[in-house]
Amino acid sequence: GVLLQTTARTSAQFTVGRFLSFGMTGMTIVVVPIYLAETSPKVLRGMMTSTLQLMIVFGQLIASLVTFGTQHISGDKGWQIPVGLQFIAPAFIVGLLPLVPESPRWLLTRNRIDEAKVSLRRLYKNHTEAEIEQEVDILRHAHSTEEKGPWSEVFNKENRKRTMVAVIAMFGQQITGQAFSSQYSVVFYQSQGYKSQAFLFNILSNVTGLVCLIATWFMIDQIGRRPMLMIGGSGMAIFLFIVGGVGLEKHPNDSERGALVASFILFACSYNLSWAPVSYVVVSEAASTRVKEKTNLFASVISIITTFVTSFTIPYLLNAPYAALGAKVGFIYGSINWVMVGVAYFFIPEMKGRSLEEVDELFASGESLRNFSKAKTTPTATYIEDTARKEP
Structure with a gap:
């Protein structure tokens, strides 16, 4: 151009x-x-x-x-x-x-798990390998890993x-x-x-x-x-x-x-x-x-x-x-x-301090947009268990 x-x-x-x-x-x-x-x-x-x-x-x-x-x-x-x-x-x-680095979420939607871990290591250099694995597990179990609609x-x-x-x-x-x-x-x-x-x-x-x-x-x-x-x-x-x-x-x-x-x-x-x-x-x-x-x-x-x-x-x-x-x-x-x-x-809802997965949960809950800042979401520490519990 x-x-x-x-x-x-x-x-x-x-x-x-x-x-x-x-x-x-x-x-x-x-x-x-x-x-x-x-x-x-x-x-x-x-x-x-x-x-x-x-x-x-x-x-x-x-x-x-x-x-x-x-x-x-x-x-x-x-x-x-x-x-x-x-x-x-x-x-x-x-x-x-x-x-x-490539977006880990995007890589996981393509099922490129190893590359997602490499990307996460580049983004979070001070995190342990166990924390990287936990983050991958959270993202894989969240809605962010679904195919594009x-x-x-x-x-x-x-x-x-x-x-x-x-x-x-x-x-x-x-x-x-x-x-x-x-x-x-x-x-x-x-x-x-x-x-x-x-x-x-x-x-x-x-x-x-x-x-x-x-x-x-x-x-x-x-x-x-x-x-x-x-x-x-x-x-x-x-x-x-x-x-x-x-x-x-x-x-x-x-x-x-x-x-x-x-x-x-x-x-x-x-x-x-x-x-x-x-x-x-x-x-x-x-x-x-x-x-x-x-x-x-x-x-x-x-x-x-x-x-x-x-x-x-x-x-x-x-x-x-x-x-x-x-x-x-x-x-x-x-x-x-x-x-x-x-x-x-x-x-316009307030979404500060929320992970993208928490934002997904808030919209799915039907909560009023004005109440997003006060609404409670599933804690990250138990997110995997809670999602797994809902899966058939």
Whole structure:
């Protein structure tokens, strides 16, 4: 994809390259959360899975800095350098892939027991051989070792609630207005009179977003997924309403314009403390192992469609001769954020500190989503015996 883009002589070739690159990005969004959830200790699963969003924002920051640094380069080099730098990350990843152990759960679904033990030893180097054997026995007796199910299982009676949670997480990540901040921030700042400073504000937003994501590492497995979505979502709504309030002024003064910029950046901070990273954590935990890849793919497709709709409509909402709302768009997305806070309260379960097998048990029990944090599950020490007792 990058090769097609950097060597493009027509817009059609460049577009095809973009499609290929974006397709591989979509694959990453589906596979990486699953892998991280399956290989992370349950007490660190939130932190590890949220690193996907950290890498996304880090990439955005690097791209912004490179674009800022090459803005005065004339000719094709001005765009080929930023685009061509995309070669670095794939080359780095391919070089390190031999060091990455395969998911033990995935290996066990293929009945590759010896390889699963090798992978577990690489993941848990301080554990004894007896503990590794016990972990393999637990996973083999749990539902995570069942064969992969067909697409119909994604929507059947046993899994439709889990699919709903995954879709809500990925839908909420995009419908809450991230495109307004990440894709149109420079244009928006310029429309508010910040011609030369607009790009610097965008870089500042990326830097603060990166700091917030690092802070998420230390909170998500302590505070939990659901509270972070609600607290962060509330912050997003408040700051967008401030943006909208400034938009009501026909001729805002410097202080009001400064408040608009600060609120816009703080909105991005709140997003990176909540929906941005937490959605990947929730989608990786909610889906049944039998249809995890399919569920994540379906949720990601919903996310991409939502991204397209919001990205396509924002220019029409912002600019004349269409809706020409300007900063008042903050009222629209601020209201959506309040709705999503309520949705998170009622429909996003708290799964922190639970193994994936415990999550399976909670969904199978029919427990209310709001009560997951209080519900008791089978202790790991007796899980094998309890499962064996239920087997014919």
